[in-house]
Amino acid sequence: MSRYGGYTLGRMKFDDSQEKPDLSKEMLLRISRYFLPYWKQTLVVLVILAATSVLGLLPPLLIQQIVDHALPGKDLRLLALLVAGSLAATVASGLLGVLQSYLNAFISQNIIFDMKNQMYRHLQGMPLQFFSNVKQGEVITRMTSDISGIQGVFNGTIVNFASNLLMLITTAGTLFWMNWKLALVSVFVVPLFVAPTRKMGSLRWKLAKETQEKISEQNHIIEETLSLSGYMLMKLFTKEDQERDRFKAVSAETTRLQIRESMAGRWFMMLVNTFASIGPMLIYLCGGYLFIRGEITIGAIIAFVSLLGRLYSPVGQLTNLYVDIKRSVALFERIFDYFDMEPQIVDAPGADSLNGAGSAIEFRNVSFAYQPDKPALRDISFKAEPGTLTALVGPSGAGKTTITNLIPRLYNADSGSIRIGGADIASITLKSLRSSIGLVTQDTYLFNGTIRENLLYANEEATDEEITQACQAAYIHDFIMKLPDGYDTVVGNRGIKLSGGEKQRLSIARVLLKNPSIIIMDEATSSLDTVSEFYVQQAMNVLLKDKTSLVIAHRLSTIMSADNILVIQDGRVAEEGKHQQLLERNGVYKDLYDKQFGKKVT
Numbered sequence: 001m002s003r004y005g006g007y008t009l010g011r012m013k014f015d016d017s018q019e020k021p022d023l024s025k026e027m028l029l030r031i032s033r034y035f036l037p038y039w040k041q042t043l044v045v046l047v048i049l050a051a052t053s054v055l056g057l058l059p060p061l062l063i064q065q066i067v068d069h070a071l072p073g074k075d076l077r078l079l080a081l082l083v084a085g086s087l088a089a090t091v092a093s094g095l096l097g098v099l100q101s102y103l104n105a106f107i108s109q110n111i112i113f114d115m116k117n118q119m120y121r122h123l124q125g126m127p128l129q130f131f132s133n134v135k136q137g138e139v140i141t142r143m144t145s146d147i148s149g150i151q152g153v154f155n156g157t158i159v160n161f162a163s164n165l166l167m168l169i170t171t172a173g174t175l176f177w178m179n180w181k182l183a184l185v186s187v188f189v190v191p192l193f194v195a196p197t198r199k200m201g202s203l204r205w206k207l208a209k210e211t212q213e214k215i216s217e218q219n220h221i222i223e224e225t226l227s228l229s230g231y232m233l234m235k236l237f238t239k240e241d242q243e244r245d246r247f248k249a250v251s252a253e254t255t256r257l258q259i260r261e262s263m264a265g266r267w268f269m270m271l272v273n274t275f276a277s278i279g280p281m282l283i284y285l286c287g288g289y290l291f292i293r294g295e296i297t298i299g300a301i302i303a304f305v306s307l308l309g310r311l312y313s314p315v316g317q318l319t320n321l322y323v324d325i326k327r328s329v330a331l332f333e334r335i336f337d338y339f340d341m342e343p344q345i346v347d348a349p350g351a352d353s354l355n356g357a358g359s360a361i362e363f364r365n366v367s368f369a370y371q372p373d374k375p376a377l378r379d380i381s382f383k384a385e386p387g388t389l390t391a392l393v394g395p396s397g398a399g400k401t402t403i404t405n406l407i408p409r410l411y412n413a414d415s416g417s418i419r420i421g422g423a424d425i426a427s428i429t430l431k432s433l434r435s436s437i438g439l440v441t442q443d444t445y446l447f448n449g450t451i452r453e454n455l456l457y458a459n460e461e462a463t464d465e466e467i468t469q470a471c472q473a474a475y476i477h478d479f480i481m482k483l484p485d486g487y488d489t490v491v492g493n494r495g496i497k498l499s500g501g502e503k504q505r506l507s508i509a510r511v512l513l514k515n516p517s518i519i520i521m522d523e524a525t526s527s528l529d530t531v532s533e534f535y536v537q538q539a540m541n542v543l544l545k546d547k548t549s550l551v552i553a554h555r556l557s558t559i560m561s562a563d564n565i566l567v568i569q570d571g572r573v574a575e576e577g578k579h580q581q582l583l584e585r586n587g588v589y590k591d592l593y594d595k596q597f598g599k600k601v602t
């Protein structure tokens with residue numbers, strides 16, 4: 001079974017040095033599926049583009065009439081009519097442009113909306129392993145700048161392509177219709193645009209890719225060093241200067257690349273502008289010659305020159321379009337990379353609800369490895385009867401946390417089965433499974449909100465009375481009442497404003513509000529002072545009463561009150577039994593006990 005380990009993430013196109021995006025048919029079809037719901041709006045945009053490209057031809061053609069007829073004939077009425085016509089065409093084209101901008105924004109923003117929601121939902125389904133492996137900041141980059149980059153895709157590719165193609169066809173058609181000889185002269189310059197544009201395009205593509213990578217690296221540093229734990233690590237190890245230099249170096253590189261990228265575009269513009277100015281000169285030269293020979297009017301020459309822009313600009317844009325398409329496809333590729341990672345922890349087809357199945361927990365020959373060939377659990381079997389307390393003890397790294405993580409299916413077991421009330425958890429809906437489990441971890445996660453909000457997260461419908469009761473039972477109510485804002489006190493990021501013991505008691509109150517039938521607890525280690533420990537102990541007694549509980553036990557009192565003790569060593573159940581029995585066996589447990597509690601009075 002493949003998991004989202006380093007090897008899978010290592011394949012990401014975002015991280016490797018892939019030069020060209022995949023422009024396959026499948027890829028384009030996949031992208032177009034996102035546009036499909038907006039086909040009506042897209043059609044309207046195309047109609048608008050066709051209309052504006054025709055409207056754009058009118059002013060030069062009307063100018064021709066002005067120069068050739070209205071002015072020589074001194075016909076004021078015709079002049080006014082032609083000027084008004086030209087103005088009307090410009091205004092109509094402008095109005096259609098406004099509508100088109102609205103539709104562009106509508107389509108792009110709706111696709112972003114769809115994709116962001118799809119991505120959020122998808123990431124929610126990702127296993128824990130994914131979040132342990134993915135670089136911090138990368139998820140945010142995908143969710144924000146990558147998906148938001150889609151904004152430019154519709155405009156940069158579809159609209160760009162259609163409008164330039166239509167402009168090119170209508171203008172070239174008109175020019176040839178007006179005078180094929182002059183039209184040929186105008187087209188003569190076109191190949192000059194193509195070569196520099198292509199060259200600049202590929203340079204811009206390379207720079208854009210490098211810039212994107214640097215921006216992602218920058219986000220990673222920000223996430224890593226300006227998040228709560230990263231910040232503390234940086235401060236406590238006095239790495240500020242080092243981190244500042246690292247950030248500065250990456251920023252400097254990003255800045256350099258961004259300047260180069262914009263300059264690459266600038267050079268391109270300059271070259272195209274230079275070549276574009278050759279066209280009018282040629283028209284004046286050749287058109288003048290044709291005029292002298294009486295083949296063409298002055299108005300036609302003027303119209304020709306003013307139409308030239310409409311011929312050259314689309315050629316430049318269309319040649320350049322490849323870069324935008326490549327960029328857009330690469331953007332989609334990065335997003336699809338995430339979508340392609342299938343969430344493996346999902347409900348089995350026809351999964352049942354756990355309701356009423358009972359709360360006995362049973363492991364049958366369970367094995368599990370985070371990474372292939374490095375087993376974390378080997379052939380674990382045990383049974384926790386309903387309403388009993390099972391203590392997990394063992395040296396650090398033995399696999400205790402891993403056992404507890406498998407029960408709510410934060411990871412799937414590789415082999416064997418885990419049963420709750422006799423039902424295999426693989427065949428139970430995740431929602432009902434997780435609703436029946438209360439998890440109290442050592443590192444209590446509280447979000448930056450009020451105490452009440454944090455408690456309500458467990459049960460939105462809990463009344464104030466229920467909240468108070470839970471907090472009283474968790475021995476935290478009196479403490480909360482002493483705070484200036486009581487239950488409305490803001491706890492800070494991850495609950496930093498509370499002590500370890502307070503956080504754990506709050507977390508116990510939160511689980512009490514959830515009222516699950518199974519409790520999994522990672523007992524706080526000795527970091528608590530005696531008073532705090534006393535209160536946590538009291539709160540635990542309330543929490544565990546009549547519940548099937550699995551506790552990673554660090555305190556002797558918990559171990560002694562356990563109905564069953566599992567001694568975990570090297571991913572196996574080394575010994576099992578009650579405190580006294582295990583002591584008498586004189587094995588691993590006795591050894592652990594002597595080391596950990598040997599000097600304490602029992």
Ligand SMILES: Nc1ncnc2c1ncn2[C@@H]1O[C@H](COP(=O)(O)OP(=O)(O)OP(=O)(O)O)[C@@H](O)[C@H]1O
Nearest residue numbers: 132370371376394395396397398399400401402403
């Ligand atoms: N997310 C992970 N990815 C890879 N390996 C992991 C991961 N989590 C734990 N491990 C490894 O699995 C083994 C079991 O770890 P586990 O956290 O279950 O031990 P533990 O008994 O709970 O230890 P402690 O008492 O120190 O918390 C260890 O060797 C650990 O390095």
